Amino acid sequence: MLQQVNGHSSGPDAHGGKALREDLQEFLGQEAPLHLLDDLTKVNPVTLETVLRCLQARYMADTFYTNAGCTLVALNPFKPVPQLYSPDLMKEYHAAPQPQKLKPHIFTVGEQTYRNVKSLIQPVNQSIVVSGESGAGKTWTSRCLMKFYAVVAASPTSWESHKIAERIEQRILNSNPVMEAFGNACTLRNNNSSRFGKFIQLQMNRAHQMTGAAVQTYLLEKTRVACQASNERNFHIFYQICKGASADERLRWHLPEGAAFSWLPNPERTLEEDCFEVTREAMLHLGIGTLTQNNIFKVLAGLLHLGNVRFADCEDEAQPCQLMDDAKGSVRTSASLLWLPEDPLLETLRIRTIRAGRQQQVFRKPCSLAECDTRRDCLAKLIYARLFDWLVSVINSSIYAAPDSWTTFIGLLDVYGFESFPDNSLEQLCINYANEKLQQHFVAHYLRAQQEEYALEGLEWSFVNYQDNQTCLDLIEGTPISICSLLNEECRLNRPSSAAQLQTRIESALAGSPCLGHNKLSREPSFIVVHYAGPVRYHTAGLVEKNKDPVPPELTRLLQQSEDPLLKVLFPTDPEEKSQEEPSGKSRTPVLTVVSRFKASLEQLLQVLHSTTPHYIRCIKPNSKGQAQTFLREEVLSQLEACGLVETIHISAAGFPIRVSHRNFVERYALLRRLRPPTAPGPQSPPLNEGRSEWSPQAAEAALQPLLQDILRTLPALPGAAATSGDPVEATPATVHCGRTKVFMTDSTLELLERRRAQVLEQCARCIQAGWRRHRHRRQERQRQAAVLIQAAIRSWLTRKHVQRLHTAATVIKRAWQKWRTRMAFLASKELDGVEEKHLFQAPGSPSSFPLPQAQSWLPGAIIRLWPLGLVLANAAVGVHGFQRKLVVWACLQLPTSSPRSYTVQTAQEQDGVTSIRALPQGSIKFHCRKSPLRYADICPEPSSDSVTGFNQILLERHRLGHV
Numbered sequence: 001m002l003q004q005v006n007g008h009s010s011g012p013d014a015h016g017g018k019a020l021r022e023d024l025q026e027f028l029g030q031e032a033p034l035h036l037l038d039d040l041t042k043v044n045p046v047t048l049e050t051v052l053r054c055l056q057a058r059y060m061a062d063t064f065y066t067n068a069g070c071t072l073v074a075l076n077p078f079k080p081v082p083q084l085y086s087p088d089l090m091k092e093y094h095a096a097p098q099p100q101k102l103k104p105h106i107f108t109v110g111e112q113t114y115r116n117v118k119s120l121i122q123p124v125n126q127s128i129v130v131s132g133e134s135g136a137g138k139t140w141t142s143r144c145l146m147k148f149y150a151v152v153a154a155s156p157t158s159w160e161s162h163k164i165a166e167r168i169e170q171r172i173l174n175s176n177p178v179m180e181a182f183g184n185a186c187t188l189r190n191n192n193s194s195r196f197g198k199f200i201q202l203q204m205n206r207a208h209q210m211t212g213a214a215v216q217t218y219l220l221e222k223t224r225v226a227c228q229a230s231n232e233r234n235f236h237i238f239y240q241i242c243k244g245a246s247a248d249e250r251l252r253w254h255l256p257e258g259a260a261f262s263w264l265p266n267p268e269r270t271l272e273e274d275c276f277e278v279t280r281e282a283m284l285h286l287g288i289g290t291l292t293q294n295n296i297f298k299v300l301a302g303l304l305h306l307g308n309v310r311f312a313d314c315e316d317e318a319q320p321c322q323l324m325d326d327a328k329g330s331v332r333t334s335a336s337l338l339w340l341p342e343d344p345l346l347e348t349l350r351i352r353t354i355r356a357g358r359q360q361q362v363f364r365k366p367c368s369l370a371e372c373d374t375r376r377d378c379l380a381k382l383i384y385a386r387l388f389d390w391l392v393s394v395i396n397s398s399i400y401a402a403p404d405s406w407t408t409f410i411g412l413l414d415v416y417g418f419e420s421f422p423d424n425s426l427e428q429l430c431i432n433y434a435n436e437k438l439q440q441h442f443v444a445h446y447l448r449a450q451q452e453e454y455a456l457e458g459l460e461w462s463f464v465n466y467q468d469n470q471t472c473l474d475l476i477e478g479t480p481i482s483i484c485s486l487l488n489e490e491c492r493l494n495r496p497s498s499a500a501q502l503q504t505r506i507e508s509a510l511a512g513s514p515c516l517g518h519n520k521l522s523r524e525p526s527f528i529v530v531h532y533a534g535p536v537r538y539h540t541a542g543l544v545e546k547n548k549d550p551v552p553p554e555l556t557r558l559l560q561q562s563e564d565p566l567l568k569v570l571f572p573t574d575p576e577e578k579s580q581e582e583p584s585g586k587s588r589t590p591v592l593t594v595v596s597r598f599k600a601s602l603e604q605l606l607q608v609l610h611s612t613t614p615h616y617i618r619c620i621k622p623n624s625k626g627q628a629q630t631f632l633r634e635e636v637l638s639q640l641e642a643c644g645l646v647e648t649i650h651i652s653a654a655g656f657p658i659r660v661s662h663r664n665f666v667e668r669y670a671l672l673r674r675l676r677p678p679t680a681p682g683p684q685s686p687p688l689n690e691g692r693s694e695w696s697p698q699a700a701e702a703a704l705q706p707l708l709q710d711i712l713r714t715l716p717a718l719p720g721a722a723a724t725s726g727d728p729v730e731a732t733p734a735t736v737h738c739g740r741t742k743v744f745m746t747d748s749t750l751e752l753l754e755r756r757r758a759q760v761l762e763q764c765a766r767c768i769q770a771g772w773r774r775h776r777h778r779r780q781e782r783q784r785q786a787a788v789l790i791q792a793a794i795r796s797w798l799t800r801k802h803v804q805r806l807h808t809a810a811t812v813i814k815r816a817w818q819k820w821r822t823r824m825a826f827l828a829s830k831e832l833d834g835v836e837e838k839h840l841f842q843a844p845g846s847p848s849s850f851p852l853p854q855a856q857s858w859l860p861g862a863i864i865r866l867w868p869l870g871l872v873l874a875n876a877a878v879g880v881h882g883f884q885r886k887l888v889v890w891a892c893l894q895l896p897t898s899s900p901r902s903y904t905v906q907t908a909q910e911q912d913g914v915t916s917i918r919a920l921p922q923g924s925i926k927f928h929c930r931k932s933p934l935r936y937a938d939i940c941p942e943p944s945s946d947s948v949t950g951f952n953q954i955l956l957e958r959h960r961l962g963h964v
C-alpha cells in the first residue's frame with residue numbers, strides 16, 4: 001500500500017488492488033464533498049488515484065487551485081475565468097487576516113511570501129518556483145503574481161513615491177510582452193511557449209514597496225530562429241513584424257504582403273500573441289524609442305531574408321557553393337538590412353578561414369553545402385541571441401533599482417517543464433537537467449531535509465520512502481565522469497567523433513549508473529536517462545556540435561564591420577573577445593560549452609534559491625489539446641508522478657513543515673508565558689548574550705530548555721483559541737514537538753502561536769498606554785499643585801505688600817488726622833476765643849448776650865452733646881426749608897427759643913452740608929464741616945472718650961441718609 005502511495009509500484013498486485021478498491025469504495029462514500037477538499041493532504045488515503053479524483057472533481061466544479069501541503073497545485077482552466085484574477089480579489093487576499101483560510105489561490109502564495117518578507121523571519125527573502133509541463137500555465141501564473149505584487153506592494157505614503165512605484169511596476173509588467181514576443185513561440189504543446197527560463201527578482205524597500213526588479217534568463221532556444229519543427233513556429237516577433245508593419249515600414253524592411261520566408265513557417269495561423277502594437281507600446285514604456293525599435297525590426301527582417309539564402313551543391317570541392325538563383329536578391333536585401341557589405345557576407349558564408357602554424361598562417365577553404373547552411377544559421381542565431389540578451393539588459397536597466405534602495409526580494413522562477421519528445425537532443429538534456437536540479441532542491445527542502453532533521457532532532461517519525469534523484473544528477477553532472485563531462489571532453493579535444501562513438505563512450509564510462517539505460521532496438525545512436533519524471537531517450541547525433549555551439553570567428557568579424565547602429569552595439573570590436581573566439585585546437589583555455597555555461601548559471605540560481613524561503617506552485621495541464629472542461633486522467637497522472645506530488649502530500653500531511661531553532665522560538669514566543677496563570681512563577685528569560693566567556697552551544701541549549709518548556713506549557717491554551725477559529729484540526733495536541741535544537745510544528749500551530757503572540761503584544765501595548773496615561777496624569781497633577789503653590793506664594797506676597805502699603809497709608813492718615821485735628825482744635829479754640837472776646841466786648845441787648853459764668857458752664861457741654869444730633873436732625877429734615885428748618889434745628893439743638901439772638905445756625909441743604917452752627921456764647925463756637933478728601937478719614941485712629949470726633953462719620957452717615 002505504501003508503495004502505491006508513493007507511486008513506486010510497478011503494477012498493483014492482487015492484494016494491493018483489493019485494498020485499494022476497498023479504500024476507494026470507502027472514499028466513494030465521500031465523493032459528494034470531494035470538490036470541497038481544499039487540501040489534498042485531507043484526501044484519505046493519499047494515493048495517486050484519490051488525489052486524481054479529488055483534482056478532477058474540483059476541476060469540473062471550476063475550482064482550479066488546490067493545496068497539497070506546502071505546494072499549490074494549479075490546474076490550467078484553458079478558458080478565461082472572470083473574476084479569478086481581478087484586482088478586487090487581490091485586495092481581498094491581501095486584506096484577509098488569514099489568507100490561508102480563504103480558498104486556495106496563487107494569491108495565497110503571493111500574500112504569504114509578502115507577509116514573510118514583512119515579518120523579517122529568516123530567511124527573509126522568498127522565492128516561488130513555478131514548475132510544470134509546457135503549456136501548464138507557468139507563465140500565466142508568474143504574470144498574475146507580478147500583477148498581484150504590483151497591486152499589494154504599492155501603497156506608498158506620498159503622492160510622489162506612489163508615482164515612482166507605479167512607474168516601476170508598469171515597467172516590470174511591460175517587460176512581459178516584450179520578453180514573450182522575443183522569447184516565446186507557438187509549439188505543438190503551447191501556442192505561447194516560453195523558449196527560455198526566467199528568474200525575476202522583485203526588489204522591495206524597507207516599506208515593502210516594489211522599487212525595482214532584475215530579470216535573469218536561461219538558455220534561450222536560439223536554434224528556433226533558423227530551424228522550427230513541423231507545425232511549430234518561429235519566435236512571435238517575426239510574425240508580429242510581418243503582420244503588423246505599416247505600408248511604409250514594409251517598404252523599408254522589404255517585407256511585402258504575402259512574401260514567403262522559409263524561417264517563417266505557418267504564417268497563416270493567427271494567434272492573439274501576434275499583436276505588434278502591444279509589443280511596440282511595451283518597448284516604448286521600457287525606454288526603447290521608435291528609432292531603436294525600427295532598427296531592431298529592420299535587423300529581424302534582415303534575418304528573415306537571410307533565411308531565404310540557399311546554396312547549390314558544388315561538385316568541385318575547391319570551389320565555393322553557388323547561390324541558388326532566387327537567393328541572390330535575398331543576400332542583397334539581407335546585407336542591406338543588416339548594413340553589411342554584400343560580398344564579404346557571401347564570402348563569409350561560403351568560405352572558411354583556418355589559421356594554422358606558428359605564424360598563424362591563414363588558409364581559406366570553401367565550405368560544403370551543409371557547412372554553408374550551418375554558417376548561415378549560425379549567423380542568424382548569433383545575432384538573435386545577442387539581440388535577446390541586449391533586450392534583457394535594456395529591460396534590466398529600465399527596471400533597475402540601486403542596491404541600497406532595496407533590502408528584500410521575492411524571486412519568481414518560471415522554468416521550462418520536463419520535456420520528453422521522440423527526438424531529444426541537447427536542449428532537452430539541459431531542460432531536464434534543470435528540472436532534476438529543481439526537483440532535488442524541492443526534495444532537499446521538503447522531504448529529505450525534513451526526514452533527516454527529524455532523525456537528528458530525535459523525533460519519532462515513520463519515514464516515507466522518497467525518490468532521491470541524486471544518482472540521476474550524478475549521471476548528468478557528476479565528477480569526475482558524467483554525461484556533461486564527457487560532452488565537454490569531446491568539445492575540448494575537438495576530435496572528429498561519430499554519434500555511435502559518443503554513445504559507446506557514454507555507455508562504457510557510465511555503465512555503473514542505475515539511471516543510464518539503452519534501447520537496443522533503436523537504430524539511431526542514443527542513450528536513455530531515467531529521470532525522476534520518467535526515462536528520456538537522447539540522440540547522440542549532433543550533441544557535441546550543439547554543445548560546442550561554435551561561432552566561426554569570421555562571422556563575428558563580419559558583424560563587427562556592420563554600419564548598423566544596433567549591430568555595432570551588439571558586436572563591439574573588443575580585442576579580448578576576439579582572442580576568446582579564436583580557440584586554436586591546441587589552446588589550453590577551457591572551452592566554454594553550452595553545457596558548462598548552463599551548469600554555471602544553474603548553480604548560481606540554486607544558490608539564490610537556497611538563500612530564500614521557497615514556495616512551490618505545480619502547474620498541471622488537464623489535457624494536451626488545450627480544451628476547457630476536459631480532464632484526461634492519464635495525462636494528469638503522469639504529471640503528478642513526474643513532480644513527486646504524492647510524496648509531497650503524504651509527508652506534508654503528517655509532518656511538521658515549520659521548524660524553528662530553540663533560541664529563535666524563545667526569543668519570539670517568550671512573551672506567551674504571560675498567558676500562564678499568575679500563581680506559577682516561571683523561570684526568568686536568561687539574557688541571550690549573557691556570559692559570552694563561558695558560552696557553549698550545549699550550555700545555551702540547556703539554559704533555554706526550562707524557558708522552552710514553560711512556553712510550551714502555555715499551549716493547552718491553544719486548543720481553546722483553535723476552537724474559536726472553528727477548525728477542530730487545529731486543536732490537535734500533537735502539533736508541536738520539541739526536538740534537540742529545534743521546535744517542530746504544523747502550519748496551523750504556527751498560526752495559533754502567532755495569533756496568541758499578537759494578543760499578548762496587544763495587551764502589552766494596552767499596558768504601556770495605560771502606564772503612560774497614568775504617568776502623564778501624575779505629572780499634570782504635580783504641575784497643577786506646583787502652580788497652586790506658586791500662585792498662593794505670590795498672592796501672599798502681594799497681600800503682604802498691600803497691607804504694608806495700607807499700614808503706611810494709615811500711618812500717614814493718622815498723622816494727617818492728628819495734625820488736622822490739632823489744627824482744627826486750634827482753629828476752633830482760636831475762633832471761640834475770638835467770639836468770646838467779641839461777645840464780652842459787645843454792647844448789652846444784643847441777641848446772644850448771656851451772663852458769662854453761665855455761658856461758660858453749659859456751652860461746651862451743649863456743644864459737645866448737641867452738635868452731632870443737631871447736625872443729624874438738620875440734615876434729616878428733608879423737605880423743610882427756611883425758617884421752619886431753623887426751628888427744627890433749634891429744637892434739635894435744644895437751643896433756647898426765648899433768646900434767638902444768642903445763636904445762629906447756618907445750613908445749606910441744597911449743597912448737602914452744614915455750613916456752621918453758632919451758639920452761645922454768641923459767635924463763640926463755630927464748626928467748619930467739610931467732606932474730608934482722605935479715603936480713610938472715616939476711621940478714627942485713636943478714639944478717646946473726651947475728644948471731639950466723628951465729623952466725617954456724621955457727614956458720611958448724613959450722606960447715606962441723604963441717599964436713603
Ligand SMILES: Nc1ncnc2c1ncn2[C@@H]1O[C@H](COP(=O)(O)OP(=O)(O)OP(=O)(O)O)[C@@H](O)[C@H]1O
Nearest residue numbers: 076078079134135136137138139140190192193194
Ligand atoms: N489560469 C489560467 N486561466 C486561463 N487560461 C490559462 C491559465 N493558465 C494558463 N492558461 C492558458 O494556457 C496557456 C499556456 O499557459 P502558459 O503559457 O502559461 O504555459 P507555460 O507553462 O508557461 O508553458 P511553457 O513552458 O511552454 O512556456 C496560456 O496561453 C493560456 O491560454
